[in-house]
Amino acid sequence: MTPAPTTLCEAFQRTAAIDPDAVAVRTIGGTRTLTWREYAARVRRFAAGFAALGVGHGDTVALMMANRVEFYPVDVGALHAGATSFSVYNTLPATAIRHVLGNAGAKVMVCEAQYVERVRESGAPLEKIVVVDAVPGEAPEGTLALDELESLGSPGFDFEASWRAVRPGDIATLIYTSGTTGNPKGVESTHSALLFEAHAVSGVLPIEYGDRITSFMPSAHIADRMTALYCQLVFGTQVTVVGEPGLIAAALPDCRPTIWGAVPRVWEKLKAAVQLAVRNEPDQTRREALRWALDVGLRRVELQRAGKPVPGELAAEHAKAEAAVLAPLRAKLGFGELKWAVSGAAPIAPDTLAFFAALGLRISEIWGMSELTCIASAAPADPAKLGTVGRIVPGMEMRVAEDGELLVRGPLVMKGYRGEPEKTAEAVDPDGWLSTGDIVTVDEDGYLRVVDRKKELIINASGKNMSPANIENTVKAVSSLIGSVVAIGDSRPYNTALVVLDPESVTGHGFSGEAATIARDPELVARVAAAIATANTRLSRVEQIKRFRILPWFWEPGGDELTLTMKLRRKPIAAKYADEIEALYTDPIAEGVHEPVLPTAATQG
Numbered sequence: 001m002t003p004a005p006t007t008l009c010e011a012f013q014r015t016a017a018i019d020p021d022a023v024a025v026r027t028i029g030g031t032r033t034l035t036w037r038e039y040a041a042r043v044r045r046f047a048a049g050f051a052a053l054g055v056g057h058g059d060t061v062a063l064m065m066a067n068r069v070e071f072y073p074v075d076v077g078a079l080h081a082g083a084t085s086f087s088v089y090n091t092l093p094a095t096a097i098r099h100v101l102g103n104a105g106a107k108v109m110v111c112e113a114q115y116v117e118r119v120r121e122s123g124a125p126l127e128k129i130v131v132v133d134a135v136p137g138e139a140p141e142g143t144l145a146l147d148e149l150e151s152l153g154s155p156g157f158d159f160e161a162s163w164r165a166v167r168p169g170d171i172a173t174l175i176y177t178s179g180t181t182g183n184p185k186g187v188e189s190t191h192s193a194l195l196f197e198a199h200a201v202s203g204v205l206p207i208e209y210g211d212r213i214t215s216f217m218p219s220a221h222i223a224d225r226m227t228a229l230y231c232q233l234v235f236g237t238q239v240t241v242v243g244e245p246g247l248i249a250a251a252l253p254d255c256r257p258t259i260w261g262a263v264p265r266v267w268e269k270l271k272a273a274v275q276l277a278v279r280n281e282p283d284q285t286r287r288e289a290l291r292w293a294l295d296v297g298l299r300r301v302e303l304q305r306a307g308k309p310v311p312g313e314l315a316a317e318h319a320k321a322e323a324a325v326l327a328p329l330r331a332k333l334g335f336g337e338l339k340w341a342v343s344g345a346a347p348i349a350p351d352t353l354a355f356f357a358a359l360g361l362r363i364s365e366i367w368g369m370s371e372l373t374c375i376a377s378a379a380p381a382d383p384a385k386l387g388t389v390g391r392i393v394p395g396m397e398m399r400v401a402e403d404g405e406l407l408v409r410g411p412l413v414m415k416g417y418r419g420e421p422e423k424t425a426e427a428v429d430p431d432g433w434l435s436t437g438d439i440v441t442v443d444e445d446g447y448l449r450v451v452d453r454k455k456e457l458i459i460n461a462s463g464k465n466m467s468p469a470n471i472e473n474t475v476k477a478v479s480s481l482i483g484s485v486v487a488i489g490d491s492r493p494y495n496t497a498l499v500v501l502d503p504e505s506v507t508g509h510g511f512s513g514e515a516a517t518i519a520r521d522p523e524l525v526a527r528v529a530a531a532i533a534t535a536n537t538r539l540s541r542v543e544q545i546k547r548f549r550i551l552p553w554f555w556e557p558g559g560d561e562l563t564l565t566m567k568l569r570r571k572p573i574a575a576k577y578a579d580e581i582e583a584l585y586t587d588p589i590a591e592g593v594h595e596p597v598l599p600t601a602a603t604q605g
Contacts, residue, residue: 005234007191008172009080009163012233016040018209024232025069025239028251034069036236039076046077047162048153053108053128057082057165060104060174062126064088064111064119067215067224067241070132070146074110075219075229079172080163086174086186087220090115091558098122099183100176103418110149116140168192174418175222175370186418187370189222196411197226197373198234200393204378205340205364209236211258212337214251216242221565223345226374227261249273252334260341264348264473265483265566267363269504271355272480274333276508293325297358304383305354326360335361340381342366345565347450347469349477350387357383365389367450371427371434373412377448388447398448404439405454439467456570458489464542468570471495471545474538479531480505481524484555484562486573487545488581496584497548498577499528500555516552525550525594533596547584549593551577 005011016024020037027033034042055061061078063085065071078085088100088111101109101124109119110130119129134145144152172191176184201207215228228239240255242248248266262270278294281287300318303310310318330336343353344366356363362381367389368374379390392398396410409432416424428434439451451457452467459465468487475485475497483502489495501518511518518524528550536544555561561573574581583590 005195006168007163007166007170008076008194008230008233009166009191011195012043012076012080013040013163015209015233015236018236022210022236023238024236025072025241027069027241027243028247028254032069034072039073042073042150043077043080044159045150045153046074047080047159048157049149049151050078050081050083050108051157051162052152052154053149055081055083055107058084058170060084060086060106062086062088062101062104062106062109062111063219064090064109064115065132065219066090066112066243067217067219068132068243069241071219071241072229072232072239074132074146076233079166080159082162082166082170084171084173086176087218087225089176089218089220089558089564091564094118094122096183098124100186101126103186104174110146113140116143166191168195169415171415173225175225176220177370185420185423187222188415188418189373190415193373193412193414194226194230195234196395197375198231200395200412201226201231201375201378202235203394204390205259205342207231207235207237207259211235211237211339212240212255213237213257213259214240214242214248214255216245216248216251217263218564221345222370222374223261223263227259253332254334256334256337258337258339260335260338261366262341262343263345263566264343264352265346267343267348267352267356268476268480269502270333271352272502272505272508274329274359275480276505289325290329293321293329294358296321297326297360298354301354301357301383304357305350305386307384322360330360340364342375342378344368344375346567347452347473349473351474351477353386354383357381357386367438367448369436371414372408372436373414376408376412379447385447388443388449390448391446392448399433400440400442403454404441404451406436406438406440406448407433408436409433458487458495459491460489460495460542461491461493462542466495466543471497471535471539471543472568475532475535475545478535479527481509481527482531484568486568486570488584492585494546495542495544496581497532497545498573498580498584499532499548499550500553500561501550503554514552515554519550519552526597529594529597533598536596545596547589547593547595549580549584551580 016036021035023033024036024039025034061083075085107127109126112133113131129143130149131139131143132146136145136147139145168191170191171188172194173189175187217224232239242251278290296318300310341363343363353363364379364381366375366378368376377390377392379385379388398408413434437454439454441449452469457465458468471487472485476482484500486498506518511524532545532548557566558564561569584593
């Protein structure tokens with residue numbers, strides 16, 4: 001038996017030879033494609049081009065671009081030159097770019113023309129900037145066009161010797177954690193860790209040659225790099241690149257993914273889109289059929305969640321709903337051939353997973369972190385296990401500390417934080433145990449349930465511990481109008497919340513105007529009040545939200561309030577909105593502060 005590849009370069013060389021004329025990377029509609037033969041040839045040329053620029057074993061290449069075809073041969077070409085290749089978030093300001101490139105020690109930056117000025121403004125000591133979308137001869141002064149890099153290599157460059165010199169312990173990529181405070185830390189991931197991860201995930205969620213997936217998340221996020229790039233190198237998946245996140249709904253029916261994953265906010269938006277489409281279906285017969293089928297699916301799922309048998313009559317009704325409505329609906333969404341789907345990067349409300357299970361999409365919730373290469377546990381798509389993130393993947397060890405924090409050890413643990421040995425030592429003890437910062441519980445089957453981040457738990461004035469994420473997800477699961485909600489209550493007598501609207505959803509529900517205008521709309525306020533009151537019925541008494549305020553702004557990823565991966569920046573939020581938070585606790589009740597009101601016929605939906 002041929003030994004398994006020990007580096008990503010070796011994995012790519014084997015995979016590219018399986019069916020050289022098969023399409024490896026494509027755009028929506030197949031307007032551009034890259035076969036494995038073309039892919040391999042471009043990797044060879046880019047590796048030679050990087051070598052001609054002085055990039056060698058152990059050097060670092062940075063990439064800053066949208067999800068596009070060129071990303072793949074450029075990144076993999078850098079790997080074959082012996083370099084560490086990593087991506088920079090496109091939204092980073094110049095000061096953050098300077099920190100990231102300086103910490104990484106990047107010699108070369110490959111970016112789109114629109115970012116050249118910002119990269120130069122950063123003052124990062126790069127040796128060369130390569131412009132991915134420039135025409136040869138017309139690239140900005142002092143830069144190279146990508147085509148020029150591709151033709152720069154020397155005929156004498158020994159490609160085979162270059163990639164074969166790469167070692168399993170070499171750093172393949174850096175993942176800069178978006179961080180809720182301070183500068184991001186550069187997580188070092190090795191070839192061996194990324195290979196271990198690919199096989200560990202496939203052992204739980206099978207991946208085969210020719211499986212189809214989209215790449216729509218930033219390639220600076222480990223989730224996109226792992227699922228779209230590294231799994232492609234190992235297993236030979238076909239990737240459809242989606243240049244703008246807003247195009248994902250159009251990309252899904254075109255790609256027809258067989259494997260797919262998204263962060264909770266994307267699943268929440270898909271759920272809202274389905275609900276809105278049902279609500280706005282003009283044909284009454286069709287609208288009633290959709291509502292009936294989803295209701296049948298949900299009744300079935302609720303029984304399964306409770307561990308109860310599904311009566312024969314309901315099973316028969318579900319079979320009819322599946323054939324007549326649910327299967328065609330999934331196909332229309334682009335999920336007709338989906339083998340598995342995952343949700344990760346942040347907690348997702350079990351009710352959201354139940355909605356998709358009713359639709360026939362069984363989503364596995366995964367858990368992991370950049371410091372653990374990506375995915376460290378995965379739950380089966382089992383309705384009885386909704387809300388858990390499964391067991392730790394085979395080959396990894398876990399234990400729970402006395403305070404409930406999850407500790408993990410094994411091949412997925414990062415090599416370290418780039419250039420920060422003290423912070424590495426704080427995260428990983430001398431015995432190799434990584435402190436995850438997550439508080440968990442473990443059931444009798446070994447399934448993990450993440451309570452919340454250790455540093456983010458709410459401890460109210462009475463000393464009660466609560467998970468803000470649980471409260472927030474319960475609220476968001478009730479209404480698609482709510483884009484973000486921040487539960488407040490630490491050292492307070494009761495919980496309150498700051499609410500931020502979802503711009504797409506409020507428009508879809510017929511509200512128009514600036515965020516400040518919409519936030520004051522009486523009907524909108526009534527709907528949010530009803531949603532929070534409904535959520536309160538699903539929370540314990542101590543967790544319930546007593547007052548809320550709708551902020552007159554929309555929040556964008558990468559801003560003061562949200563990380564690029566849509567996590568709340570709680571400390572900056574608390575500082576920035578200190579006055580608004582204090583107003584939630586003043587008596588008499590302040591202007592713009594509202595109390596939850598149970599829904600009426602006028603406010604439901």
